[in-house]
Amino acid sequence: MVRRGARRHLVSAPLLALGITVAGCSASAPSPPTGVDTLEIPTPSPEPADFVAEVDNRWLPLPVGAEWVYAVTGEPSSYQVRVTVSEGPEVLGVATTAVRTEPLVGEDELVTTTPGTDWYAQDIEGNVWWFGSEDGWRAGEAGAEAGLVMAAEPRFGDGYRMAVAGGLDVRAEVTGVDGAGTVELEVYRGENSRTEEYAAGIGLQSWSSTGVGTSGSLQRSDLDG
Secondary structure, X not given: OOOOOOOXXXXXXXXXXXOOOOOOOOOOOOOOOOHHHHOOOOEOOOOHHHEEOOEEEOOEEEOOOOEEEEEEEEOOOOEEXXXXXXXXXXXXXXXXXXXXXXXXXXXXXXXXXXXXXXXXXXXXXXXXXXXXXXXXXXXXXXXXXXXXXXXXXXXXXXXXXXXXXXXXXXXXXXXXXXXXXXEEEEEEEOOEXXXXXXXXXXXXXXXXXXXXXXXXXXXXXXXXX
């Protein structure tokens, strides 16, 4: 099951969720757990019955057959990246959605984007999980576990692991939430980090990165701005 004891905190929960008593005031009853509080992240044994066939999370919709292009700017060059969505393999009995990323450049051009395919699946409550990547890692093998990519209801201050596999440890923190429009994540991978912005009904619309030997930004080419 993906929904077990809360084992997720990399950052503190919002102050309002702590139910602190102030002298002279009676504290209200604590709110029930929300967001990632009740998720086991990463999850070592996802139950196939807990997952649905499509990824239609408000902040990360991945409809099979979709295709779009990003414009990447930075060092060592500027170029475009094509993203395509298709049906993926079963991983630990869970049907996944495959997201293929490939730079649109010539053979001799230098790029910072590596071609590859990642596998995602959405649980019955709308949370999107990362189950692995082609020619990389796969949940259930060599100690790798599925991590959370996007919560059904992102909450400011939540932190969680997106991937745990061998030497791979990708972490995320929700650094901004505009319920009507966008969610911002700060994603950490080793010494590098990047800020990702997701738009309702669109998914990842832009990111900017900083870190050791990296710099750059990405923007959905079919969006204004």
